[in-house]
Amino acid sequence: MVNNYDFDCELLTIGNELLIGRTVNTNSTWISKRITTVGGVVTRCVTILDELTDISQAIGEALARRPRWLILCGGLGPTFDDKTMEGLADALGRPLEVNKEVVRVIDRKYSKMQMRGLISKVEMTPARIKMATLPEGSLPLSNPIGTAPGVLLSLQHTLVFALPGVPSEMKRIFLKWIEPVIQKEIGDVHRTSKTLLVRGVLESTLAPLLDDILSNSDSVYIKSHPKGIENGRSKLEIEIATSFSIASEAEERVTRISDRLSRMIDEIGGKVSVVGDEK
């Protein structure tokens, strides 16, 4: 199923550590927040094991949904379980090629490590050549703080990006190479959000009020998050957000909804305060 968003993005995070509960997937949270902030919509995040068939299959499924962007994260390193490039090549039916420019870059990185005494000799071992082996048509994205580069592959419907799983490297490459591309394509979009803390009203009591508000405001995102009971009173947060090309209009939309909702909650005996305000 192809969705209706113009600026949709899918994430594919790869790594056994995510599915054995060893590592919390903060990479996907961070990327999602950045994409949302510049006006894109992350429609799906799939997390899979370091298995070639799983990677290839998940990439194929994502591309069939034709997102504008597909971001792969993890599995670019030198060890046996880094299989993202092989999976990508397999999914696209393209051969893997050793990228000579990347080999030179990696060789220079190791030479510097040797000079700093980190390694005794510079050898382009198969494990190191692996990090320079990319699917045909790949554009390497330089990694200023690690060895394996990121990758960009431009397909008919989708730009595919691949990022290392090490958070510091992932962030640097994203901010340098991916966010500017996405931001340019989306253009000027301002996202504004406001979070209300509501006490004394149950989520099920609030539900019809939210229905009513939403039926009259299609461009605004509203979501309630129950936060349990505190001092015998129900507590929940409501996020109201919108994106628009004019910042003042985005803010006005959120404020209008937030004021209206606050009045409605007040009328049924709830207590509202603003806890978060993001522009």
Added chain:
Amino acid sequence: MVNNYDFDCELLTIGNELLIGRTVNTNSTWISKRITTVGGVVTRCVTILDELTDISQAIGEALARRPRWLILCGGLGPTFDDKTMEGLADALGRPLEVNKEVVRVIDRKYSKMQMRGLISKVEMTPARIKMATLPEGSLPLSNPIGTAPGVLLSLQHTLVFALPGVPSEMKRIFLKWIEPVIQKEIGDVHRTSKTLLVRGVLESTLAPLLDDILSNSDSVYIKSHPKGIENGRSKLEIEIATSFSIASEAEERVTRISDRLSRMIDEIGGKVSVVGDEK
């Protein structure tokens, strides 16, 4: 593609908050860790928006892969954006039914809230009936600390569980209703893992050693996690883990590999220490 694991589990976490970067998906990490600990394998975690077609489609895709267990998390509440039950019914082609027993349970919960002064009157509004509306054939799983129950649906190849997204409620229902079922089916399995901290060896230097060890030990999981450079020396963690029906044998397997790897790293000038030991 159906995988080869006997005790495989897929997760489907549902909620816009996860894909706008507002909430870190710690639910999937927690569930993955529990499943891994009792000897199961989480093969995939898919995160989607609160959209009916996305939920229905993702459930259909997961069921086609025939995991032993499929755990849905989120979207069971009373508001307009809680669509998991509708999506599940849609994916299975089953009607939704109001479960009278669940209505009674929810009614009792609201009566207690009224007695505690949380609400002024007990009304089974459409929003509250919604939490008792489940796909035909569902078995409700009692929720001791929240309103919406969990759900179990037994299909031909797969047991489908649905859990609320509020972490405290999710954990209570999982531990009471899901883990015992999974554990009983898997039987007695002991997972042992050991994490080595390695200094002074690059991941790319280590790669061929890991290849060598893995080619001689198919039942052991090994994964290296680069941790950057510290005081001019490369630092990484290596996790070695296995699961086996006899605890002492599982420990012996991990110790054997860990000792062998430590010797190999020692020979190439690296420094090894044990940082984690889980039995």
